[in-house]
Amino acid sequence: MKFDIKKILELANVDYEKAWIESAKYLEKNGKKFKLINKGRPHPLYEFIENARAIMIQMGFEEIVLPMIIEASHVYREYGPEAPLILDRLFYLAGLPRPDIGISAEKEQMIRQIDSSIDLNELKKILREFKLGKIEADDLIESLVLRLKIKEENATKLVDSVFTEFKILKPIPTNLTLRSHTTALWFPVLSALQGKKELPIQLFHIGPKFRREQNLDKTHLYTSNTISCVIMHDEITLEDGMGITKNILEKFGYKDVKFEIKKATSKYYAPQMEFEVFIKHPITNNWLEIGDGGFYSPVSCAKFSIQFPVFNFGMGVERFLMIQEKEDDIRNLVYPYFYKDIIFSDQEIAEGICFENEPMTKVGKEIMNAIIQTLERHKDDMAPLEIVAWKGKIFGKKVEIMIWENEEGVKLLGPAAFNEIWINEGKILGLKPGAEKPQHGIYTGIRYIDSIAALVARKIEELNDQKELKFRIKMVKRPSEINLHINDSIRYFINSKNKKIDIRGPIFIGITCRIV
RNA sequence: GCCGAGAUAUCCAAGCCUGGUAUGGAGCGGGCCUGCUAAGUCCGUGCAGUAAUGCUCGAGGGUUCGAAUCCCUCUCUCGGCGCCA
Known part of the structure; x- marks a missing residue:
């Protein structure tokens, strides 16, 4: 509904x-x-991730789940003096404080008005427990209902109109942040695993990171996904790391790979030990940065008591996807429902057109075909005349279907009866058979007559106690008049692009179904 | 963060500068005409109401006899610059 x-x-x-x-x-x-x-249908993002997970596991990496939330102090430990610059991009998490709520005389009166039976002492107790955190915010309404024995709507009213303190709450920031890059989590995780797990430790994680971008555009989203892996071992070189990176990319299907040692190294990497990876865009042939990696700085490691070299490599999932899907706007790729204009090709429009009513039974379909064939055979016969199109039994009733035209000196059918429905450049057109058709137009395979026959057959199936069913269609000017249904999203598309739906013409058909 | 453009009925737009009945087209619905073929003609089509009428141009406020139009505040969208570890 x-x-x-x-x-x-x-x-x-x-x-x-x-x-x-x-x-x-x-x-x-x-x-x-x-x-x-x-x-x-899968979302290409998750399809890509699924495939990437399989590759990483197959290569020897163990998948682990990393927390999304991290204390800001970790960022200082990893980045050192650079940290304030990093913190600028972080989303800090905030919470609403629990309000102190007293019951004034005025409030008491308001409470009495809502429900005079409320036990004020019990109410005070509930509010105190809420403040102390013994009652969770989610459960407050439920506690009010159960303990004060009031109706749920009255509990909501209490919160909404009496305890307005809830409404003026301002969020208070915490020192927790949403992870802005996966690396932030590897340090504490490796620190925890060190000594508990045999070297080499080979881990990977694929998941979102969050950045407070100033604005969202073709290449920036608040949330994007990273494929990140680490290798911790006492004997490993940068060359080893780069070789493994090259291997991973090859498995992803990219052979043309370029490595560049970054001139300005991030502080959590060791100097001259950070590299960027570029792959050649298969279509534009430009070199695109898709990830970077290197050895974590021993200083950063030491702050987390990590004693062995850690090689890290990370890639942006969306970057890959943009290449793979040939899409230059990341928003269209990830959130097409918000950003992408839904566009229907002529082919898709053609598929969105069908009969509003059509026969459901075998005999109904037989009737439909009989009508069409009879009309094809006799379309040019001169009126007045009446032709039997079909005779037989349907649901125990003997019926006879006649096609007729009473007016003298005209043909059985009007000239538009056999018009074909074509789609061209977003327009729906009814075109004369044999006439010149638009060069790139698409024929739906539906003629006016087919659609009308489908309707007639359906109505005959639905025949109840009527003795006779008469159809007379003269001039038409709308798809609905000839039993055509255009699906809502297609209609919206055509409408919003100001395109035409042009289904018209003189049909002049008479069909009568009689029970004999 | 800075600068600019914008939000009008189901859809697409016009109206705004210069205040005075919500305009056109598409779509949808109806009447008339009938053998008209990229297509005849007239009417209806924001909401409430039986009606008179009242309310409606992103939201709220102001100026005015009168506001879609002028002023203020806010929300959202788009674009450019900057930032993007």
Whole structure:
């Protein structure tokens, strides 16, 4: 059932609780009306990640889960003096403080108005426990309902209109941050694993990182994914690391790889031990940076008590995807529903057009075909005349389907009856058979007559006690008049692009179905 | 962070400078005309109301007899520059 959004919002503004309770009427509880249809499709991002995981595991890396949240102090330990620059890009997590709520005389009166039976002492106790953290925010309403024995809507009212302290809360930042790069997590993790796990330690993780970008554009998102791996061993060289990196990229399908030692090394890497990796874009032939790696700085390691060399390499998942999918806007790639104009090709439009009604039974389909064939054979016969298109039994009833034209001196059918429905440059057109067709147009395979025959056949299937069913279609000017259905998203597309739907013409068809 | 452009009914737009009935097209619906073929003609089409009428141009406020239009605040969108470890 469609929601009446305007009505719902109006009511919700006046009385949220009432709106909430009444909204249940829009939803159905019982019955079997829906089955999943076959629309399954992976998101290219996760498809890529799935494939990458398999490659990393196969190469000998162990997958681990890294926390998303990290203390800001770790960043100082890893980056040293550079840290403040890094912190600028971080999302700090904040929380709402628990308010002190006293019950003034004024509040007492408001509470009495909502429900005079409320036990004020118990209420005070609940609020105190909430402040102390004994009751979680999620459970506050539930506690009010259960312990004060009041209705849920009244509990909501208490919070909404009496204890307005909840509404004016300002978030207070903590020293926790969302990870801005996976590396931030490797230090504490390797520190914890050191001594517990045999060397070499070979780990990888694929997951999101978060950066407070100033604005989002073609190449920047708040959230993007990184493939990150580390190798900790007492005997390993940068050359080894680069060789492994090259290997990984080869498995990903990229052979043209270029390494460059970074001139300005990040402080968590050792000097002259950080490199960037470029691959040649298969289409533009430009060198694109897709990742970097190197040895972690022994200073940073020491701050985490790490005693062995750590080689690290990381790549941006979205960067790869952009190459792979030939997409130059990262937003279209990851969040197409927000950013990408949904565009339907002529082919897709053609597929979105079907009969509004069509026969469901075998005999119904037979009737439809009989009508079409009869019309094809007799379309140029001169009126007046009446032709039997089909005779037979349907659902125990003997019926006879006649095609007729009474007017003298004209043909059985109007000239547009056999018009074909074509799609061209986003337009839906009904074109005369045999006429010149648009060069790149797509034929839907549907003629006016096919659609009409489908409708007639369906109506005959639905025939109840009527003795006679008469169809007369003269001039048409809309798809609905000839039983054509254009799916909503296609219609929206055509509409929003200001394209035409031009299904018109003189059809002049008469069909009568009689029970004999 | 700085600068610029924008938000109008189901969709696409016009109206804004210069305040005075919400304009056009598409789509949708209806009437008339009928043998018209990239297509005849007229009407309806934001919301509430039986009606008179009232309300509606992102939200809120202000100026004014009168605001889509002028002023202020806010929200969101798009673009450019900067930042992007």
